[in-house]
Each structure stands twice: as C-alpha cells, then as structure tokens.
Amino acid sequence: xxxxxxxxxxxxxxxxxxxxxxxxxxxxxxxxxxxxxxxxxxxxxxxxxxxxxxxxxxxxxxxxxxxxxxxxxxxxxxxxxxxxxxxxxxxxxxxxxxxxxxxxxxxxxxxxxxxxxxxxxxxxxxxxxxxxxxxxxxxxxxxxxxxxxxxxxxxxxxxxxxxxxxxxxxxxxxx
Amino acid sequence: xxxxxxxxxxxxxxxxxxxxxxxxxxxxxxxxxxxxxxxxxxxxxxxxxxxxxxxxxxxxxxxxxxxxxxxxxxxxxxxxxxxxxxxxxxxxxxxxxxxxxxxxxxxxxxxxxxxxxxxxxxxxxxxxxxxxxxxxxxxxxxxxxxxxxxxxxxxxxxxxxxxxxxxxxxxxxxxxxxxxxxxxxxxxxxxxxxxxxxxxxxxxxxxxxxxxxxxxxxxxxxxxxxxxxxxxxxxxxxxxxxxxxxxxxxxxxxxxxxxxxxxxxxxxxxxxxxxxxxxxxxxxxxxxxxxxxxxxxxxxxxxxxxxxxxxxxxxxxxxxxxxxxxxxxxxxxxxxxxxxxxxxxxxxxxxxxxxxxxxxxxxxxxxx
Numbered sequence: 001x002x003x004x005x006x007x008x009x010x011x012x013x014x015x016x017x018x019x020x021x022x023x024x025x026x027x028x029x030x031x032x033x034x035x036x037x038x039x040x041x042x043x044x045x046x047x048x049x050x051x052x053x054x055x056x057x058x059x060x061x062x063x064x065x066x067x068x069x070x071x072x073x074x075x076x077x078x079x080x081x082x083x084x085x086x087x088x089x090x091x092x093x094x095x096x097x098x099x100x101x102x103x104x105x106x107x108x109x110x111x112x113x114x115x116x117x118x119x120x121x122x123x124x125x126x127x128x129x130x131x132x133x134x135x136x137x138x139x140x141x142x143x144x145x146x147x148x149x150x151x152x153x154x155x156x157x158x159x160x161x162x163x164x165x166x167x168x169x170x171x172x173x174x175x
Numbered sequence: 176x177x178x179x180x181x182x183x184x185x186x187x188x189x190x191x192x193x194x195x196x197x198x199x200x201x202x203x204x205x206x207x208x209x210x211x212x213x214x215x216x217x218x219x220x221x222x223x224x225x226x227x228x229x230x231x232x233x234x235x236x237x238x239x240x241x242x243x244x245x246x247x248x249x250x251x252x253x254x255x256x257x258x259x260x261x262x263x264x265x266x267x268x269x270x271x272x273x274x275x276x277x278x279x280x281x282x283x284x285x286x287x288x289x290x291x292x293x294x295x296x297x298x299x300x301x302x303x304x305x306x307x308x309x310x311x312x313x314x315x316x317x318x319x320x321x322x323x324x325x326x327x328x329x330x331x332x333x334x335x336x337x338x339x340x341x342x343x344x345x346x347x348x349x350x351x352x353x354x355x356x357x358x359x360x361x362x363x364x365x366x367x368x369x370x371x372x373x374x375x376x377x378x379x380x381x382x383x384x385x386x387x388x389x390x391x392x393x394x395x396x397x398x399x400x401x402x403x404x405x406x407x408x409x410x411x412x413x414x415x416x417x418x419x420x421x422x423x424x425x426x427x428x429x430x431x432x433x434x435x436x437x438x439x440x441x442x443x444x445x446x447x448x449x450x451x452x453x454x455x456x457x458x459x460x461x462x463x464x465x466x467x468x469x470x471x472x473x474x475x476x477x478x479x480x481x482x483x484x485x486x487x488x489x490x491x492x493x494x495x496x497x498x499x500x501x502x503x504x505x506x507x508x509x510x511x512x513x514x515x516x517x518x519x520x521x522x523x524x525x526x527x528x529x530x531x532x533x534x535x536x537x538x539x540x541x542x543x
Contacts, residue, residue: 024201032195048204115185123289135186166178
C-alpha cells in the first residue's frame with residue numbers, strides 16, 4: 001500500500017510515481033522513434049532526458065493524458081533541436097538510421113531510403129513538421145504547439161519539406 | 176500513391192526499424208532520476224527567485240530603472256525555472272554593417288526561415304519578458320542582445336561580441352502572445368554566407384585565431400592548418416571555422432569546424448579530387464545556400480604528383496596549394512576556387528602525364 005504524500009504546495013502527489021511509470025511504458029518506444037526520425041543519433045538518451053524533465057515538472061502529471069502526451073512531444077522536439085544546435089552533429093550523414101539493406105527490393109524500401117536521405121538534408125524545422133504530420137499524424141495546431149511556432153509556419157514548413165521529399169521520391173522513380 | 180502517402184509509409188517503415196528496449200531505458204531513466212539535483216521545478220523556483228531578487232538589489236538602482244518597465248508574465252499553474260543565460264544585455268549596434276541582409280516575414284519574403292526567434296512565454300514559464308528575450312539570444316549563442324518594448328511592439332537585436340549587429344527581429348503583442356512580425360539577419364552580398372575577406376582565394380587564417388588542432392583532430396602533432404574563415408550562421412552571427420589536416424594511418428584526415436562541431440572526412444591516397452567544400456561552412460548552413468567557393472583535395476601519398484592546377488573558363492590556371500606536416504608520408508593538395516569560374520582540375524604527374532577532372536564531376540570523397 002502506498003503512503004499518502006503531500007507536496008510543499010499542499011497537493012496530493014500520491015499517484016505520481018505510478019502515473020509516471022505508466023506514461024513511460026505507454027509512450028517511451030514511440031518517443032524513441034520520434035527522436036530517431038528527427039535525426040538524433042542517440043534517441044534513447046533523448047527520451048531518458050525528456051522523462052527526467054517531465055519528472056522535474058511532475059505537477060503536470062495531474063493533467064489530462066492528452067495534455068501530458070502533448071507536453072512530452074514538445075520536450076522531445078525541443079531536446080532534439082537543442083542537441084543538434086549545440087553540437088551541429090559532426091557526421092553529415094549520421095542524422096538517421098540508414099543501415100544498408102540490400103535484401104528488400106520493394107518500392108517501399110526504395111521510398112524509405114529516398115525519404116531518409118531527403119529528411120537528412122532538410123532544415124530541422126521542416127523535418128520536424130513532416131515527421132509530426134506524416135508519422136505522428138498530428139493536427140496542425142498540435143504540431144505548432146510541439147514546435148513552438150504558429151500554424152502558418154507549420155504549413156509553410158510542411159509545404160517546403162514536401163517539395164524536397166517529393167522531388168527525391170520522383171528522382172528515385174526515374175533512376 | 177501520392178507523395179504524402181509514400182512519405183507516410185516510408186516514415187512508418189523507418190520508425191519500425193527502431194526497436195528500443197523500453198525496460199532498459201526505463202531503468203536508465205530511474206537511475207538518472209536518483210542522482211542529486213532532479214527536483215520538482217516548483218522547489219527550484221523559490222530559491223531561484225530569492226537569489227534573483229537579492230542580486231537585483233545588489234546590482235543597484237540603475238539596473239532596476241533600466242528594467243522597471245518590463246512586463247512580468249504571471250503564469251497559470253506550475254512554473255518552470257529558466258537556466259541562467261550567457262548573452263549580455265546591451266552594447267548592440269542599431270545598424271547593420273554586414274554587406275547583405277536576409278529578411279523573413281509574412282509578406283512572402285521567406286527566402287530563408289532558418290531563424291525565426293520567439294519571445295512568446297509558454298504558460299508554465301514564470302519569468303520576465305526580458306529574460307525570455309535573453310533565452311532567445313542564448314539559444315543561438317549570441318554574445319550580446321538588446322530587447323526593447325514599446326507598447327504592443329518589441330524589438331530584439333542580437334549582436335556579436337564586438338557589438339556589431341547580427342539580426343533584428345520585431346514582434347507584436349496580441350491576446351494570444353507575442354507574434355514574430357519580421358526578422359532580418361546578416362548575410363554576404365552574393366547570397367552566400369561567407370564573411371567577405373580581402374583575399375578569399377587564399378588558404379590560411381583570415382583575421383581570426385584558428386581553433387587549436389589538439390581540440391579537433393587526432394595526431395595534432397602532425398596537423399597543418401589548411402584554412403580559417405568566418406561565415407554568418409543561421410542567426411546572422413559571425414562564427415569562424417578552422418580546417419586542419421593530419422596524417423591518420425594510410426590516409427589524410429581533414430577536419431573542419433569548431434572544437435564542439437566538426438566534420439571529418441578521410442582522404443584516401445591516389446583518388447580523384449574530393450569535394451570538401453562543406454568544411455568551409457557548418458553542414459546545416461549549407462542547405463539551400465549559394466556556394467561562393469569550392470574546396471577540393473587530393474592526397475598524393477607517394478609524391479608522384481608534380482603539381483595540381485585549376486583550369487578556369489577564361490583559359491588561365493590557378494595552382495592548388497600543397498601542404499605536408501611532420502610524419503606525413505606525402506602531400507595533400509588543396510584547390511580553392513569559385514564554382515562559376517573553374518572548368519576542371521588537372522593533376523600533373525612526374526612521369527609527364529596529366530589527368531583532367533571536370534569540375535562538375537568532382538564529388539564528396541565520402542560519397543563518390
């Protein structure tokens with residue numbers, strides 16, 4: 001049985017550890033994949049750091065699930081962005097996991113490689129917008145919230161990113 | 176399938192390749208959480224605020240007068256501490272001295288939107304508006320900043336260490352928060368981002384002290400300086416990058432960047448010229464930029480090359496510079512030219528033969 005716990009502001013935080021663990025196991029894998037798609041070379045470390053930040057602000061754990069998940073998305077996006085800006089990663093081509101796989105000749109495989117290469121060359125915000133939109137299937141408002149920009153900016157980033165990815169996919173077909 | 180559908184499938188396909196061990200990640204996270212210093216932000220906030228108030232009183236009335244007009248944002252719900260900033264307030268020129276500027280706004284002049292600063296205050300943050308402006312400056316590593324509010328309008332200027340203006344961003348306050356109206360940042364006159372120098376085609380240092388080789392490359396004792404020059408970063412700030420070359424095994428390692436951000440191609444011997452232009456600029460900054468210079472390298476391990484020249488479209492030639500350092504087996508030739516002027520690179524061998532490489536066919540040595 002868990003003891004009741006009251007924080008310095010008189011709030012009941014009894015259930016926070018359980019909620020934290022439940023959130024972790026429900027969302028960690030997805031967030032690791034998000035960090036990887038955003039181009040971080042150590043996505044598991046990003047997620048560890050992100051959950052540490054959530055824990056540091058664990059007053060938010062009393063919010064609705066959707067709000068906490070939205071907050072986690074934003075933490076991961078900001079964490080990846082901060083790391084890339086600070087380090088401006090040394091290896092140009094290490095942005096995404098690009099393990100060569102010559103055994104899969106399907107069209108999807110060809111698209112994946114083309115998309116991975118195109119994403120790696122995109123400005124960070126365009127990559128964020130495309131991944132949040134087309135992998136996480138977030139609405140524009142949620143993307144704007146996660147990226148910390150306005151919806152109009154999200155639209156323009158998606159449009160420009162799609163132009164580049166579209167060109168890469170078309171080029172792949174023509175080869 | 177549409178492009179959007181193909182992109183969605185490809186992203187899901189790529190994501191499925193990442194298969195984290197959530198239990199292990201959870202255990203690592205919990206270990207990290209048990210380290211000292213991880214606390215509820217509310218617990219951090221009050222000591223921080225007390226410290227800030229005490230420091231403000233010590234600094235004196237001048238600072239208080241300077242900042243008395245600042246709007247303090249009172250949050251709803253929990254608060255978040257903002258780390259101490261490193262950008263210094265004030266001392267930023269109000270006029271540009273750089274040869275060109277790039278403006279981004281909502282009127283369609285979005286030539287380059289890599290720098291869209293925000294001074295909007297998230298609902299969970301409890302700090303002054305000036306502190307948010309400082310955080311925006313810190314985010315891009317601006318040594319100086321100035322922030323001025325005038326009614327519902329605000330101006331954020333970022334500056335270099337010498338006070339020269341790097342960017343100006345204007346904001347307008349609405350019920351939803353501070354919206355970016357326009358941002359203008361420094362650039363080169365030709366649309367590129369290399370800071371102009373008197374002799375751009377000369378390799379070597381150009382007015383800034385190169386970063387030390389020992390912080391950037393293996394075998395620093397054999398390292399030779401190739402180049403050091405400055406460029407405007409995504410925020411218009413002047414940042415310089417250093418290129419060193421050293422012997423690494425049977426190859427030559429060429430590193431370009433700063434001690435915390437670098438690119439390190441390895442150059443094999445007896446290969447066609449390799450394009451290492453990206454060493455002149457941060458890789459992220461290369462995207463969509465005008466290439467005002469190209470830099471090619473050839474490693475002549477057995478000293479069988481007598482000279483390397485760039486043949487220009489006007490019929491003249493420009494020699495490549497060779498360097499060799501302590502312990503090197505051979506020489507590395509570096510050819511620096513303008514992409515619209517160079518037609519080919521000619522490698523002349525001691526046996527009398529000459530090999531010509533059309534400029535358009537020279538590729539990244541790590542890819543080609």
